[in-house]
Every structure is written in C-alpha cells, then in structure tokens.
Amino acid sequence: MSTAAAGYSPRVRSLFSALEGAGDLPEAAGAEVSGEAVALDRLAWVRFAARIDARRISDCRFRAFGCPHTLAAASLVATQLRGAPIDAGLVLDAARLKRELDAPAEKMGRLLVVEDALRNLLDGARRVQYQRRWPSP
Amino acid sequence: MRDAVYLDHAATAPLDPRVAALMSACLADPDLQANPASSHAAGRAAAERLAAARGQVARLVNALPEAIVLTSGATESVNLAVLGSVRGAGAGHRHVVTSRVEHRAGLDACRQLEREGHDVTWLAPGGDGEISAAQVEAVLREDTALVSLMHANNETGALTDIGAVAGLCEARGIAFHTDAAQSAGKVPVDAALPGIALLSFCAHKLGGPKGIGALYVRRRPRPPMQPLHFGGGHERGLRSGTLALHQAVGFGLACELAAAALGDESPRIRALRERLWGQLQAAAPAWRNGAAEPSVPGILSVGFAGIEGESLLLELDGVVAAASGAACNSATGEPSHVLRALGRSEEAIQASLRLSLGRGTQAEDVDRAAAAIVRAVARLRAALPLGALERIA
Secondary structure, eight states: OOOGGGGOOHHHHHHHHHOTTBSOOOSOSSEEEEEEEEEGGGTEEEEEEEEEETTEEEEEEEEEESOHHHHHHHHHHHHHHTTOBTTSOOSSOHHHHHHHHTOOGGGHHHHHHHHHHHHHHHHHHHHHHHHHHSOOO | OOSSEEOBTTTOOOOOHHHHHHHHHHHHOGGGOSOTTOOSHHHHHHHHHHHHHHHHHHHHTTOOGGGEEEESSHHHHHHIIIIIHHHHHOTTOOEEEEETTSOHHHHHHHHHHHHTTOEEEEEOOOTTSOOOHHHHHHHOOTTEEEEEEESBOTTTOBBOOHHHHHHHHHHHTOEEEEEOTTTBTTBOOOTTSTTEEEEEEESGGGTSOTTOEEEEEOSTTOOOOOOSSOSSOTGGGTSOSOOOHHHHHHHHHHHHHHHHHHHHHHHHHHHHHHHHHHHHGGGOSEEESSOSSSBOTTEEEEEETTOOHHHHHHHHTTTEEOEETTGGGTTTTOOOHHHHHTTOOHHHHHTEEEEEOOTTOOHHHHHHHHHHHHHHHHHHHHTSOTTHHHHOO
C-alpha cells in the first residue's frame, strides 16, 4: 500500500522518474508513423509515434497509461529506438524488457502491450517506406 | 514516514507518544511483571492494573468492563464474534446476514461458515456505500443466527445505522455484531444500544499499540458463544492465553485519550477532510467513492480519471503515505472488493486512492498533500494517450 516503491528496481524508478520521450513529436522533416496497443483489462495503453527519415527512426515519443513498469518500458523503448534502422527488427520484446527492468513475472502481460505497440509502430514504418519506394499509381 | 504526509490512519495510526511512554514504563516496572491470572500478591497487582485498563477500554464504547474480551486485534475479535456466535447458536440457526463491503476479517469468517454448511446472505450496498436497515429486515429469517455489519467502512468511511439494525435484531432475538474498528474513538460508539450483542474494535487505529483489540460481548442476555482456541479459560472462557499487560495498558490509555479528544477532534478532522477534497478539485475530473455523509470524519476515498493507482502511489512515494484502490487487499494485490461492490469499474478502482486523516493531521499537511497529488495527477495525465482521460474512469 503505502510502500509503493518496494517492488520497483532502480532502473524502473529512474525511468519512471524521468519519463524521457513522453509527449508528442516536434515538427521536423520525415514521415510520421504511429503504433498503438490497448488492453484496459490489463490496465495498459501504449502509443508510440516516430519520425522516419532515410530508413531510420530519427525521433520517437510515447504516450501511455499504466503501471510504473509500463511507463518505464515505454520510455525505454522510445529512447532506444532513436537512430535505429526500421529493418533492425524487434530489438526490445517483452522478455527483453522484463530483463532490462528486472520486472516481476506478473508484469509480463503489461510488457506485452508495450511490445504490441512497438510491433505496430515498426509495421507502420515499414509500410511507409514501402509506399515511398512503390507509390500507388 | 517522517517527511511524508501521513494519510493512512485507516490502516494504522501512529502510536501516541504518551501511550508509548506508559507501555515502556509498564514493561520496566518491577511490580508489574507477574501474570495477571496468578493469585499471589504480584499477580494481583498486575490484575489490578489490567482491570483499570479494561475499564478505560470499556468506557470508550459505553460498556461494562466485564463485557470486554481482550484479543490480539480487530481481526481476531471479528473472527471470534462471527464464528464463535454462529457455531454457538446451535443447529436450528444456520443463517447469517452480512454485506459485501465488510473488512476481509468478516468476509473470510463468513466464507468459512459457508464451508461449514451455513447459509450466508451477502447484502450489496447502494452507490453511496451504505447498507440500510430495510435491506437487512428484508432478508431476516426464522433461522437467522447473526447479523454482522461494519459500523464504518474502512475504505469509504460510510457509516451504517447500527442503531436501526440492532433494533431489528433485538425485536427478533437475533444476535447483532458490528465491526467498529474504524469508528471507535472517531465517532461516538455505544455498545449499550438495544440489540448490540457483539462489537469489535482495536487499539492501533486510535493511537494505541498494534497487537491488541477487544470484543464487547453483551452480558444479559449473553449470546451463545464458542471460543476459537482453548487453554486456561481466560477472558470468560472465550480467549485463552496470558494477557500482555503492557499492551492492555497502552490500549486503555489510547481509548481514554481518544474519548477525551472526540468532541474537538471529530469536527476538526472532518473539516480538514473537506478542505482536502476541495483542493483535489484542481485535479478534476475526480470523484468521491461513497457518500460524504454519514461517515467517519477521517476517510476520503477519491478517484482520478485517467490515472493508474500504482503509478500515482509511486509518484507520491516519500511525499504522501496513502493507500491505493487495492486498499486492504495489498497482501493479495486484488482490487478493492468494496469499490467493486459500489459498482465501480476495474479502471476506476485502480484509479482510486484512500486518504485517511487522524489526530496528528494538520491543515498544512492537507495543503501539502493536496498540492503533491494534484502535481502527480497532472504529470501522469500529461503522458496519457489521446482519449484515455475520457475512457478511463
């Protein structure tokens, strides 16, 4: 109850405290894509927005509702995606997030929501790039 | 706890320094080391001190000292009241009436009775959190052995009209038990009201030590009771075991202090609670769980749209000590059964915070806590996905 911090690793506390990457993308060159996952039954809702430039993610931001692990994971993903090539694959899946955050097993459901939002973002990014290379007639 | 604003008095109140000093003195007093049940002079001295403490405890609830059974706390008192009275009622009385918003002690004791073959009627509260006498009257039966309802709810603070319910029970010869753990010392509690057969309360909610409580057991007519455990037949055969004199002495003083402060503290704390609620309007949309009145003065259960309770508590960690919507179920991590019974959604339950004020709470504490909560809510909302604020409430 009142000992809310007892169950959180230093990494979670640090990420949660800063929430780096929270908010909206600033105006800049490049295409904007987003990926979202909502699971209110797990009390988690995550949305990533990224700017794509030259097949790389030039910037990434998130918005999220959820527990400290959810917010920390979303922040970690958003900051680590910056500069990543869009074809790099899913570098931060739920299992990796769990390890990075030293999260308990019962948080896996919420971390999977973060993973789903990331997957949707990367799928969107690849679609944008495909459409740019092969525009519709 | 030293730097944070402590708003978790409903979980436990800080030990009053006067109580701590008296308990320490009692532990160190060479004349109070004997077993109060011993017949020699040293035992009699301890027994005299125990009797004085029992008298102080009894006076808080307008009872005779002989009607007070000392226990390890309200959980044991509730278990003894519910299990002991129903098991003692005999084969012809298999029905129990309680509510869905009881403390886990009451819920789990009644579930145990169901496992033993008893029939339990679980009353649901209205949206205001109250159980009415009319609801109770509608379900009473010929074979009803016990009606057990909280006086004040530990999560919402809502007060039950125990006088009306006790009157119904009195007229039908049914035992009535009330869990007064959250109300004793906060509002006037009168065990002498017609129809109250059993009444539970404890020390640590009113500035006394943890580990001691009391069960008032009406003397005439005494409800048929079975003990939960056996030994030397202490406490009128209902609670065997050598009593901890220093605990009883601390409990007694805490009751006396609470009774003396009741007239001034109750309106002061109620005004502080409303001041807190008023300041939390800056974090709207927000809601109050349960009706503002009738209630015990110190409990405010609030919810904030778009907020996940765990994150809010971490935001407040070290600044405000409060309880989440998981409230009394923190050991299991289950969402509050009380808020669920009030019809709140899972999201709204998780978005809720129980803030409970006590004798040590001052206006500046309330102002500091409110400002911190408003800041924390704003920060978390700033990170919400679009549409979440409207959808999560």
